[in-house]
Amino acid sequence: MREDTEAALKTFEVNTFGRAGILSKLEEKLAADEAVIYIAPTNATVTTTASRKTEKLPGAIALTSKRVLFTYKVLLDHKTISVDLAQVHSVTSSGNSLTGGHIQILTVVNTIDFLVKYKKESIAAIQEAFEAAIAGAKAPQGAGSPDVLAQIQKLAELHTAGVLTETEFSEKKAELLGRL
Template identity: 40%
Template sequence: MQYAGLNGQIEVVGDALIIRRTGMVARMGGTAGPDRRIPLPAISGVGFKDATRLVNGHIQLGLGGRPIRELGSQATGDPDTVVFTHKARDQFHQLHKWLQSVVELNLRAGIDPSAVAYGQGESRLDRLEQKRQQLDDRLEQKKQELDEKDQHHRAQQAERMTGPDGRRDVQDAVARMGWKLGGGREIKNLGAHLYDTETVQLIAQGTYSDDQGIIVLTDTRLLFLFHGIVRQRKEDFPLRSISSVQSKTGMITGELQIFSSGNTAKISGVVKDDLEKIAEAIRQQIAHGSPSPPATTAASAPDITDQLRKLAELYEAGILTEAEFTAKKQELLGRM
């Protein structure tokens, strides 16, 4: 027995239904394809909408225990549904009653429709969903690749700025910087201004009293460093002496105000993301207390004196320039 619909036909052959999709409606609905063979024990329900002279009807198969779906205007694109016209309504009324009897027989026989294999059909919406999922997967994979490249690029930038033998904490802080153009000379020379026992947490670029350099937050202090070709500048703000900080941001950059020992210092031109990170980190350390910077012991003084002597010898031998000699001498004197 055959039942001809608008977007396909149903034929009963032995203990199975054959759904054939032919014609322009099937092609437009996205259901055109090879014949589907559906064993009768796989039918677990049947939905029916009658046809009128103005509106087409449809018959919908519930397969494998799946519920009957609400189709609305999408009936022609559903792989388990055949649309019919008012002219064929009597035939499809008969098919509907017969399919209801098949469902009842399956229930009385204790058949589990979900255990019966049947030809799966894909609607146009199913295929679109698959394509969307594939696109999402590709986009996620591309995002992961870009993230890995970005991390690798940041690591390379950090190594170029700090050198292959640079401190790991400095390299990690450089990799976290939001803005990296400039500041390279200061970062390369940063290691000479750090205590062995302190750890760098964040680095950003900023301007302090017309000197454009870097601000460095460690676990003991906030350090501003400017390292020009002929002139250097270093300012220390021990965290234990900072009472509070304020941050003011514009569209891109902002200003950090440091209140320390009754004085106020302003560092401007700090990229907004870096500024907020540093300001919040300082507030956290102030709130929880910060360790004191390492004290200079009596045993270390002779060592610095010896370094000064060796530094003078290098300068007299012409190995160091006057600018390099002056910068290193000021640093050593600052440690005494």
């Protein structure tokens, strides 16, 4: 498993029990220059905007420094929805500690509504990570952008090593993503 994937799983306290295979399939779709910000096995409802066709699918979702990916298995085929961050219109969240949480990503082509942990703090942190990455993708790219990604990777290493707390890591990562 990639280091940034492990760091994202740890940061957001994602349980992968019995779902490591789908995460591996998702990792195969990632480019080497993409930094994983959030990744989790999940169930999602995907609605195609033009036809209003809705499908409920088990799979895995990832937020990277460049795009959102949702991969799922239909019969024997693995399929992936990939959306460039600049193409995401909005991200909303809902839920509470009783009914669970949802993050909804609205794009030109699809709406992806996926399940997340039950804690309100977790739901808010995931939404903030998506919003920061999307804002970074839509902002004009400066000369320092590659340096920011390198700093995020270094932060992930420090967090994994136990030097940074989860809160410190999340706050600094969000700040750096805002600079992209």
